Amino acid sequence: xxxxxxxxxxTWASPFVMRVKIALHLKSVRYEDVEEDLLAPKxxxxxxxxxxxxxxxxxxxxxxxxxxxxxxxQYIDEFFPALGRLLIGATEEDKKAALAEVVEGTVVLEGxxxxxxxxxxxxxGDNIGFVDIALGSLLGWIEVIGKQxxxxxxSEAKTPRLVQWAECFSANEAVKDVLPDVDKxxxxxxxxxxxxxxxxxxxx
Numbered sequence: 001x002x003x004x005x006x007x008x009x010x011t012w013a014s015p016f017v018m019r020v021k022i023a024l025h026l027k028s029v030r031y032e033d034v035e036e037d038l039l040a041p042k043x044x045x046x047x048x049x050x051x052x053x054x055x056x057x058x059x060x061x062x063x064x065x066x067x068x069x070x071x072x073x074q075y076i077d078e079f080f081p082a083l084g085r086l087l088i089g090a091t092e093e094d095k096k097a098a099l100a101e102v103v104e105g106t107v108v109l110e111g112x113x114x115x116x117x118x119x120x121x122x123x124x125g126d127n128i129g130f131v132d133i134a135l136g137s138l139l140g141w142i143e144v145i146g147k148q149x150x151x152x153x154x155s156e157a158k159t160p161r162l163v164q165w166a167e168c169f170s171a172n173e174a175v176k177d178v179l180p181d182v183d184k185x186x187x188x189x190x191x192x193x194x195x196x197x198x199x200x201x202x203x204x
Contacts, residue, residue: 006031007060009045011038015134016069017057023076074192099149103158109135110159117161121168128172136169140179144186 008024008031010017024031036046036056049058049065058065059072061079066072116123116131123131146153154162169175180188 005060005062007034008032008057009034009036009043009049009060010057011036013038014056019069020057020059020072020076023073027076029076070192099151102153103151106153106159106162110162113161113165117165122165128169128174132165132169136166136175136179139166139170140182140185141189143182144189147182147186 006024006029008017008020010020010033012035021031021033034045036043042054046056046058047054049060050056050067053067055067057069057072058067059075060066061075066075113123117125120126122128123135128136142153154166156163170179
């Protein structure tokens with residue numbers, strides 16, 4: 001049964017909504033799934049809960065709406081600490097276990113790339129496709145997390161084809177001026193986390 005205090009407004013096809021749902025599943029948080037029909041006029045709930053951008057996902061906790069998927073992820077991670085961390089565990093054991101799972105996932109992805117690319121530079125072949133864009137947009141965050149955890153999530157030793165793919169993707173003319181500087185991204189992540197913690201702090 002869903003928690004009546006937790007609700008996700010989104011659509012099944014949105015990768016940004018998927019981020020939020022996966023985070024909730026990892027935290028074992030039950031929620032009400034409210035589907036927004038993107039082929040119909042924007043719902044009253046969406047317009048009321050996100051009046052400025054009018055975009056999904058919108059996360060509701062105790063009837064309070066929170067927008068933007070990365071901010072929602074930070075909120076979920078901080079508000080439900082007893083249910084485990086998304087990546088950095090509360091203990092060294094949790095951290096090591098989470099990292100092991102992530103590294104194992106990259107090895108599986110390495111195999112998938114080999115099958116899908118058929119020896120070409122990208123997942124879909126010679127040209128950048130949807131899968132490349134979806135995964136490539138996370139490269140900066142992957143490197144940031146790797147630095148924080150003092151380990152390479154994508155390495156020559158375990159995922160050499162992914163390393164080559166990441167280099168080709170990052171060097172593409174359509175991509176290289178869009179991907180953020182890793183140090184700048186890491187600084188942003190710290191500031192975003194501080195903002196969420198401040199918002200969660202009890203007020204006197």
